[in-house]
Amino acid sequence: MKMNDLSIVAHKITEKKIYYKCPFCFSNKNMTRTYGTNFFKNGRPANRCATIHHHGNETQALDNFETSRSSHCSYSDGEVRILITDDTIRE
Numbered sequence: 001m002k003m004n005d006l007s008i009v010a011h012k013i014t015e016k017k018i019y020y021k022c023p024f025c026f027s028n029k030n031m032t033r034t035y036g037t038n039f040f041k042n043g044r045p046a047n048r049c050a051t052i053h054h055h056g057n058e059t060q061a062l063d064n065f066e067t068s069r070s071s072h073c074s075y076s077d078g079e080v081r082i083l084i085t086d087d088t089i090r091e
Helices: none
Strands: 007-009 017-027 049-056 065-070 079-084
Touching: 007 017, 017 079
Parallel strands: 007 079
Antiparallel strands: 017 049, 065 079
16 A cells, blocks of 8 residues: 555654654554554454654754655555644654
């Protein structure tokens, strides 16, 4: 699945990193493996959470801004547009 034209609001930003919850992959609690769905093969819901990917914050800014990065996700390809908004946690 391609991320073309997909905008994701950053979950958290620091002076060095931008973190976002991926809409395409999910992780178990131990973060040892990622999955392309939040359901088991039998259709029952799994207790997984959205995988958090991160990229460097080249500007070191903590203001609101928009940036594009290549995807780190195994279940999609292309670019992801990351939005730093008032809803983004600052640390």
